[in-house]
Amino acid sequence: MTSVVEASPLTNSLTAGKLPRRSSLWVLLASWAVSAAVFAMLFLSGNVDGFNVVGTVVFGTVLYCVAIYVLSRLVEGSRKAKDRLMTALVTAAFIIALLPLVSIIYTTVVNGLPAFLTPTFFTSSQRNVVGAGGGVLHAVIGTLMVTGMATLISVPIGLLAAIYLVEYGRGRLAKAITFFVDVMTGIPSIVAGLFAFALFALLFDDPGIRFGFGGAIALTVLMIPVVVRSSEEMLKLVPNELREAAFALGVPKWLTILKVVLPTSIAGIVTGVMLSIARVIGETAPLLIIAGFTSSMNYDLFGERMMTLPVFVYTQYANQGADSQAYIDRAWAGALTLIVIVMLLNGLARLIAHWFSPKLGR
Amino acid sequence: MTTVAATTIKARQRPGDRIFSSATLIAGSLILAVLAAVAIFLLVESLPAFIADPAEFSGDTTNFWSYVGPLVFGTIYSAILALIMAVPVAIGIALFISHFAPRKLAQGLGYLVDLLAAVPSVVFGLWGIGVLAPLAQPFYSNVVDWFGWFTPFAGPVSGTGRTIFTVSIVLAVMILPIITAICREIFLQTPLLHEEAALALGATRWEMIRMAVLPFGLPGIISAAMLGLGRALGETMAVAMVLSPSREVIFQLLTSQNSNTIAANIALNFPEAHGVGVNVLLATGLMLFVVTLLVNMLARAIINSRKAFSGAN
Numbered sequence: 309m310t311s312v313v314e315a316s317p318l319t320n321s322l323t324a325g326k327l328p329r330r331s332s333l334w335v336l337l338a339s340w341a342v343s344a345a346v347f348a349m350l351f352l353s354g355n356v357d358g359f360n361v362v363g364t365v366v367f368g369t370v371l372y373c374v375a376i377y378v379l380s381r382l383v384e385g386s387r388k389a390k391d392r393l394m395t396a397l398v399t400a401a402f403i404i405a406l407l408p409l410v411s412i413i414y415t416t417v418v419n420g421l422p423a424f425l426t427p428t429f430f431t432s433s434q435r436n437v438v439g440a441g442g443g444v445l446h447a448v449i450g451t452l453m454v455t456g457m458a459t460l461i462s463v464p465i466g467l468l469a470a471i472y473l474v475e476y477g478r479g480r481l482a483k484a485i486t487f488f489v490d491v492m493t494g495i496p497s498i499v500a501g502l503f504a505f506a507l508f509a510l511l512f513d514d515p516g517i518r519f520g521f522g523g524a525i526a527l528t529v530l531m532i533p534v535v536v537r538s539s540e541e542m543l544k545l546v547p548n549e550l551r552e553a554a555f556a557l558g559v560p561k562w563l564t565i566l567k568v569v570l571p572t573s574i575a576g577i578v579t580g581v582m583l584s585i586a587r588v589i590g591e592t593a594p595l596l597i598i599a600g601f602t603s604s605m606n607y608d609l610f611g612e613r614m615m616t617l618p619v620f621v622y623t624q625y626a627n628q629g630a631d632s633q634a635y636i637d638r639a640w641a642g643a644l645t646l647i648v649i650v651m652l653l654n655g656l657a658r659l660i661a662h663w664f665s666p667k668l669g670r
Numbered sequence: 671m672t673t674v675a676a677t678t679i680k681a682r683q684r685p686g687d688r689i690f691s692s693a694t695l696i697a698g699s700l701i702l703a704v705l706a707a708v709a710i711f712l713l714v715e716s717l718p719a720f721i722a723d724p725a726e727f728s729g730d731t732t733n734f735w736s737y738v739g740p741l742v743f744g745t746i747y748s749a750i751l752a753l754i755m756a757v758p759v760a761i762g763i764a765l766f767i768s769h770f771a772p773r774k775l776a777q778g779l780g781y782l783v784d785l786l787a788a789v790p791s792v793v794f795g796l797w798g799i800g801v802l803a804p805l806a807q808p809f810y811s812n813v814v815d816w817f818g819w820f821t822p823f824a825g826p827v828s829g830t831g832r833t834i835f836t837v838s839i840v841l842a843v844m845i846l847p848i849i850t851a852i853c854r855e856i857f858l859q860t861p862l863l864h865e866e867a868a869l870a871l872g873a874t875r876w877e878m879i880r881m882a883v884l885p886f887g888l889p890g891i892i893s894a895a896m897l898g899l900g901r902a903l904g905e906t907m908a909v910a911m912v913l914s915p916s917r918e919v920i921f922q923l924l925t926s927q928n929s930n931t932i933a934a935n936i937a938l939n940f941p942e943a944h945g946v947g948v949n950v951l952l953a954t955g956l957m958l959f960v961v962t963l964l965v966n967m968l969a970r971a972i973i974n975s976r977k978a979f980s981g982a983n
Contacts, residue, residue, distance in 0.1 A: 391874035398770055401762025402779070405850070408843045409786050412797045419800070468697030476691050477698065485698045487970060488705055494897060494966035495708070495959070496904020497791075498933045502955040503708040506715035515948060529704060536701065562690035590790025593906035593937050600941070618792045622907060625796060640800075643793045650788050658781065 325383050332392065335376050340368035369400060413647065420644030423637040434603035434615075440634035444642055446605045447620035453609055454520050454599060454616055455589050458527035463581055465528075466535030473536070474543040475565055486540075492533040500529040501594025508598070518600030520614035526594035531584050538580025542573040575664030582657035586650045592618035617646050708959065716953030722946045731917075738954050740919045744929030745958070748834050748909065749902035751923075752841035757895050760846050764853035769879060780854065787847035795911030798840040803831030803912065810835070810924045821921060828926035832914040835923040840908045845898035852897060852973075856890030857883055889972050896969035900962045909934035932958045 344364045351359045373396045381389035423429060426441070433446035469489075473482055504526035508517050546569050554564040570577075600613035601623045624639035724732040731737040763783060767776050807830065814827040860883045868878040884891075915930035915938070930938075932954045940951055 387874055387877065391876040394876040394879075395770060398762045398766045401759045402766040402771075404759055405763050405783060405786065405843075405846055408797075409782070409789070411801060412789055412793060415797060415801050416793060465697045465700055468694045469701055472691075472694035472698040476694055481698070485701055487967075487974070488702055490970045491963065491966045492701070492705060494900040494904075494962060494969075496900075496906070496933060496962055498904065498906045498936055499708065499712070499955055499959045499962070502936070502952055503711055506711040506952060507707070509715065510711065516944070529708065532701060532704070560684050560687055562684075562686045565690070586788055590788075590792065592790065592792040593933065596937055597940050618790055618907075621792045621796065622911070625799075625911065639796060643790075643796050646790050647793060650790065651785070654785065654788050 325385065327380060327383055331379075332376055332396075335379065336368075336372045339371035339375055340364065343368035343371055369396075372396060373400075416640060416644050416647055419637070419640035421641075423634075423641035424644050429641060433605050435605070437603070438629060439631035440637075442603075442638070444617065444620055444638075444645065446603070447615045447617045447642065448645070449605065449607065450520060450599070450614040451589060451617040453607070454523045454595065454614065455527065455585060457521065457524035457609060458531055458588060459581070459585055461524065462528045462531040462535055462584075466532045466584075467539050467577065469532070469536050470539035470543055471565060471569075473540050475561070475569070489533045489536045492529075493537065495529065496593075497526075497530055497591045498593035498597065500526040501597035503529060504594065504598045518598060518613045519611055520599050520606070520609040523595045523599035523614065523616065524609065526598055527588045527591060530591060530594070531588050534584035534587055535581060538583065539573075539577050542576030542580060543569060545576065546572045575660055579657045579661040582653050582660070586653035586657070589653070590618055590646055590650055592622055595619050596622065617642055617649075621646065709956075712952060712956040712959060716949055716956045718946055719949040719953035722950065727950075734950060734953060737950065738932070738957060740917055740929050741932045741935050741954060742957065743919045744834070744915075745903055745931040745933070745961075747921075747929060748838050748841060748931055749899055751835070751838035752845060752902045753895060753899050755838060755842035756845050756849055756898060757891075759842075760849035760894070760898070761853055761891060763846070763850045764857055765879060765883070767850075768854050768857040769875070769883065780851075783847055783850050786843065787851075791844065791905060791907040792911070794840055794844055794908040798836060798908055798912040799832065802839060803836050805831075806836055806839070807831035814924055822923045824922050825925065827924050828914070830914065830926065832912055832926070833924050834913065834920075834928040837909050837913050837928075840912060841902045841905055844905060844908060845901045848901055849894045849898040852894035853887065853891055856887040856894070859890075860886045889975075893969040893972040896965055896972075900965045900969065903931075903965065904933055904958060904962050905931075906933040906937050910937040 346367070347360050347364045373393060376396060377389050377393045380392045384392075426443075428441060429443040430448070431445060432443040434442045434444075435446075469485065473486060476482075477485065501523075504522045505517065507525070508519075508522050509515055550568050550572060551564055554568045555561070559567070595616045596619050599616060599619065601619050602613040602615050604615075606612050606614045621639050621642040624635045624642060628635040719734050722734065727733070727737055767780050767783070771779055807828070810831060810833065811827045813823050814825040817823040818825050864882040864886065865878055868882045869875075873881060909931050910933075913928050913930060913934060914926050915934070916927040918927070918929065920927050920929050936951045936955055939947070943951055
């Protein structure tokens with residue numbers, strides 16, 4: 309027979325001295341409340357104009373770190389107190405990183421919307437526009453053409469190089485390529501622009517050369533390593549069993565790659581390509597160097613200067629005319645357009661990866 | 671017993687295989703060729719700058735090295751400042767995502783930080799000059815009033831907030847995602863047994879991180895910081911837009927006179943440059959390329975040597 313023993317609250321040294329559950333949440337709210345009260349008092353006394361929300365949150369959080377440390381040290385001991393303090397700091401670090409993101413998106417939307425919503429913004433260029441009005445059509449077309457050309461060049465090269473690294477490459481050359489692809493991802497974008505300029509200035513013997521195709525070449529230098537890295541990761545994910553099954557059926561290697569490996573990993577590769585487009589579409593410096601800027605339409609990649617969206621934002625900001633507000637408004641609207649494009653590309657890429665990713669085992 | 675002659679069976683070489691494999695080989699080698707071409711063309715085009723006539727330079731500078739000196743200083747100064755700000759925060763974020771955040775949220779939070787990397791640099795420039803600089807300026811005047819006796823904080827304070835300190839904050843935000851991403855990856859590679867062993871011995875979560883995660887991840891953190899340094903050195907538009915530049919070596923952080931960086935100097939002066947001026951700018955670009963290449967190679971070498979030991983992949 310077993311007798312049921314009433315479970316008595318344990319009182320040993322291991323479990324004793326714990327702050328109640330959710331105590332950190334209450335301490336946080338209390339510290340914010342205290343700091344809000346202090347700032348409200350400052351505000352009411354008339355020494356500062358306006359209630360300082362940022363100050364409230366910052367000082368409240370600092371107060372929380374101190375309070376939770378002291379409280380936990382008194383109740384739980386120094387080790388647990390340090391743990392709680394570090395948890396607070398690490399979480400704060402994450403929040404700090406989100407502040408610029410939120411601030412950037414907010415200010416871009418608020419400052420960009422007025423010019424963004426004008427009817428001419430997407431239907432006209434800046435030709436003969438002084439002061440307000442005009443649009444970004446020339447820059448949008450330029451960005452689409454330059455980035456499209458860069459994609460056309462770098463995707464085949466990058467994909468083939470990734471296939472080489474995963475399926476064929478053994479030994480020193482493959483190692484060198486892997487290493488330098490990684491190194492190339494760190495090349496400053498302006499160096500890519502200078503390279504394209506140096507290349508075409510020598511090739512055409514024209515020390516003042518500016519044209520859209522040069523911009524595409526500069527972007528290609530930046531894009532290839534990203535495409536290679538992401539495609540390589542995706543090709544590595546294809547299970548070896550699939551390749552072996554194809555070989556066992558007598559399929560040649562190149563057909564195995566084309567018909568088995570690539571279709572299996574195509575979703576991931578498309579995702580990688582879209583992310584790489586999102587990365588280069590916002591590049592300003594190389595296009596400023598080699599594609600130059602203009603206020604007119606230009607549909608010819610191989611002749612004359614070509615405007616692109618990031619350069620549009622920069623030049624609107626840098627060369628403000630008499631009615632400077634109009635130029636600044638257009639710069640923010642251009643920035644908003646860029647952010648929308650980049651976020652759409654990013655979101656779409658993640659969705660594709662999510663929907664079409666091969667279901668591996670578990 | 672029969673002995674089988676050891677003959678290697680050769681696969682039949684099909685034309686399709688040959689064409690395809692050589693195409694991939696060419697594409698792979700092309701990447702190395704491009705990297706070499708970047709170095710060669712920059713070198714060829716910048717040669718005239720090194721032997722340029724002193725009269726070709728504007729201002730006090732008489733040769734290339736005195737022209738590029740302050741720029742190199744400004745580049746390294748702003749990048750190091752950015753690194754000092756970014757690395758602790760990035761380690762914090764990486765730890766938060768890898769060890770503190772709820773598992774289900776972790777990946778989504780990682781995407782959020784990655785979004786920061788997707789923001790174009792020109793937008794960072796607009797933000798820095800339109801939001802951050804005015805926001806920080808009153809703070810700068812206070813710092814100069816209180817700590818002006820300390821050389822980096824000496825006055826006169828900038829009235830616009832467009833100082834090298836603001837630039838460093840913007841750069842720090844821009845390099846956060848790359849440092850975070852690599853730290854996160856490294857922290858997740860920590861052998862689970864080490865972590866569990868630490869926890870089983872009664873360590874708190876922070877003690878577990880101190881004893882198991884950070885020592886294991888240290889080389890990764892170092893190389894992540896170096897990759898971030900490479901990014902900060904080469905960042906152009908944000909610096910070009912935010913900084914109010916001058917041509918001297920200036921240690922003060924908060925004045926309206928700041929050493930310019932190589933990349934920003936190129937972006938600002940290239941559209942109007944002509945003659946030897948173009949070659950001079952290309953030569954400064956070559957300096958930047960060499961420095962970032964070395965920093966990146968070192969960082970990658972550290973990461974790669976670590977990969978072999980971790981056993982995680």
